[in-house]
Amino acid sequence: MPSKPIDLRSDTVTLPTPAMRTAMARAEVGDDVYGEDPTINRLEEFAAQRVGKAAAMFVPSGTMGNLCALLAHCQRGDEVIVGDASHIYNYEAGGASVVGGVAFHVLPNQPDGTIALDHLRAAVRWLDDPHCAETRLICLENTHNSCGGVALSPEYLASVAAFARERGLLVHLDGARMFNAAIALSVDVTELTRHVDSVMFCLSKGLAAPVGSVVCGDEAFIRRARRARKVLGGSMRQAGVIAAAGIVALETMVDRLEEDHANARMLAEGLAGFPQIVIEPERVQTNIVIFTLRDGISAEEFVVRLRERGVLMGDMGGGRVRAVTHYGIDAGDITETLAVAEEVLRAGSGVRDQGFPLH
Incomplete structure (x- = not known):
């Protein structure tokens, strides 16, 4: 058993740094609905500058941020192109349809997280056909969660943007882990955002x-998004106490993402040594590790047995398991995780001391 729980379910389980807690305690605040919270104003200005956009809006969650963007770009009855493995389509409760009357046109994501340009070209509706919803927006995701945290390249984003301009469409980027992508690709984040009309991170x-x-x-766009945020109940008052942590995050936590990527690669390479685990370590680009199991133990059973021994991973369904590295997880935790995984797999397969590698 690890000396403390090792939580690899998601990077959403991170705890604020000491510097964030100090900044939150000392934050200068005001009423943000009146535009008078100086800390939120500073965060929004800093964020817009950081990603190369003119304006920004702070929201409580990424799901609300994506929904505000779709509502700001689209009218009722418009159509949005999304990938079949995208977070917006699978994990955001169909909000654009429920709230905004926006239709999803779903195209297959490729293993690298992209949507093939040929598929995009074939999907756009003819504007003079009254039978069809009018295509308005293309949504991309970077990094792509369900495709294993892969990073979409600036070249691909530029190609989609060029296509969108030709057809009079807009492009929104679900950049929830966009800074992970920038670190993995060794580019400034503006190389990933300059091609799109809007971005959420x-x-x-x-x-x-x-x-x-x-x-x-x-x-x-941000003026329209603020109206959408109000409709959704996302306008807050003295929220500078949480915006202060966001400023510290942008100032101090971006470069250290490489540590998470290194730990993810260490985990993937270790798991690849177990014959019951199917994984391609070379596909692990950022902080997300996805794998499947074979030879008698199910993903669900594997996750349960890990939890019983103090290691938490996520059962994604379809036989897939996800582990996410993050602030609070170090190389020692990865070593302990591999040791626990070895114990679980030995027990699950009935193998005892038959030359399993020690991780």
Whole structure:
């Protein structure tokens, strides 16, 4: 048993750093609905500058941020193109349809998280056909969660943006873990955002702030997004106490994401040594490790047995298991996780001391 629980379910379980707690305690606050919270104003200005956009809006969650963006871009009856493995389509409760009357046109995600340009070209509706919803927006995800934390390249984003401009469409980027992508690709984050009309990124995942996400775009878009946020109940008052942690996150937590990526690679390479686990370590680019199991133990059983021994991973369904590295997880935790996984797999397969590698 590890000396403390090792929680690899998600990077949403991160705890704020001491510097964040200090900043929160000392934050200068005001009423943000009146635009008078100086800490939120500073975060929004900083975030917009950081990702190369004109304006930004602080929201409680990434789900709300994406929904505000879709409502700001689309009218009722418009159509949004999304990937079949995207977070917006699978894990955000169909909010754009429920609240905004927006239709999803679902296209297959490729293993690298992209949507093939040929599929995009074939999907756009003819504007003069009254039978069809009018295509308005393309949504991309970077990094792509369900595809294993893969990073979409600037070149791919540029190609989608060029296509969108040709067809009079807009592009929104669900960049919940966008800074992970930038670190993995060794580019400034603006290389990933300059091609899109709007972007949402989370402060509360790998950047370890306790609450919040930011939506960025041009000033007209942000004005519309603020109206959508009000409709959704996301306008807050003296929320500078949480925005202060977001400022610290952007200032201090981006470069250290490489540590999470290194720990994820260490975990993936260790898991690849177990014959019951199917994984391609070379596909692990960021902080998400996804694998399947064979030879008699199910993903569900594996996750339960890990939990009983103090290691938490996520059962994604379909036989897939996800582990996410983050602030609070170090190389020693990865070593302990591999030792526990070895114990579980030995017990599950009935193998006892037959040359399993020691991790």
